[in-house]
Amino acid sequence: MRETVPAPNELCEEAKLSEAVGVRAPFNSYITAFLLGSYACALLFYAEYVIAGFVAFTFSWVVVPFLAASDHIVFNGKRISRTGIVPVLWARFNSNRNSLRISDIEQVDTQAIRVLRRGNRVHYRYRTSVRGRGVAFAFTSHGENFRRLIAQLLPRLSEDVLDARSLDLRSYPLDPKEVLMKASFAGIPSADVLRETVMTRPSKMRGKVEIELDISGDCENRARYLADLGNELRLSGHLVRALECFRRALLIQRRDGRLIYDFSRCLHSLAATERSQKLARRSLAALKLAERYSAGNAALLARIGEGFAGIGDWRSAENAFGRAVGAGGDTFLASRGLAEAALREGKIAHVIHRFAAAANTTLSPALRRWSLDEASYYSNLNSDETYMEMEVGRVNLLGSLQRTRRTLLRISSFGFFVVAVGVTGADAFITNVGLAVATLALAVWLGLRISSGLMAERIAYDDVASED
8 A cells, every 4th residue: 555755855864775776777879879880880891991990880889888888877865876978978068967866856757668468468668767957867677676776766755756657666566476476366367367358347247256355354455455456467567457456446445536546547558558449438437437536635636637638638637636726735736737737728827827836835845946947937938929939949940850850760761772772683873872862861860869959958048038
């Protein structure tokens, strides 16, 4: 079961790590450098520039793998930092931070990426991003080190900083073997047996499963145990068995808002995997039912609003966030959600008001600073037309650059196809044309990627104001 976690400044000295926990940094940039370097190596050898070809070979096949192997994201109990040679030098060159204190973390987002489906199990890879003070660290689930880092980092953070998936990773362990053992002890059948009952409503199963549940004892604890087990199975990719856990729990407690919310998220994951519109509609209906039975729980209503926003139902999300604000309590998530909903409708004044309200409802200095920065940013947009035009132009240009980059990748693929045709037919002219097309497209693509990275940051309002 979930427990209330103290704020970072309330942690005792015993909570500090005895040794740092580290995971490998993402390989995306290194893979790009490796592929481009390998292509440059082949091109130079083809053009008979032997020395330059050996330099490109050494760079792409020796230097880049060494840099990738030495790049880690490390958490020592106080700070999270990146140790790679290139990131450290780049941060110093741009006068940026290369580490982030726990108290400065503003957002933690986790994405679940389906990498493989084997039988009735979906293999997820979780990518977690930690942001604060203009710095972002991203790491993916690669073995035990990821679980150790998550177990040490996330419990030290406020729930307002975490999104729903990050909160799941904090609350439930990622141990597939142990989860399967728990499911066997709980009497959950295998996914092959349950596959035919995926579309069955929980109400239609009443009477068939109640005998197996043995609900003569403490029903509430039994339902909570099944819900926790369902969440653990869902995170491990055993979606069908997780769905069965939630259905059995709902037979015991049919009006538990938290339980219905978890059931809805499991349905949503299964619908995305099966590409089933029917399951997606049931997920949305369950989410609305969870809102009805939320019993005025502000934190639950805010998470339900996040769920509506995640599936694109912003009207229902705004209603849920509004109910969360009306329910009182710590409503930072609700205020932030209302600001995002107002932004989609173009109501800048409402956005400013909601971000200012979010700053007043949180005790976290990092969240307060972030909310005030957002309120100041949109206030400047609202009051200065020149700044608004510059930011709109920057965002539109970024979108154009991304579309152009995708087009250039298609052109380079066509160039490689032409090269293959020329090599197969032993035609030097066709081969040279293909190499020219691919090289030019990749060179422009690389330039646009660097430009996109430089333009991703917002324009500083002080620079615009000083020019005026």
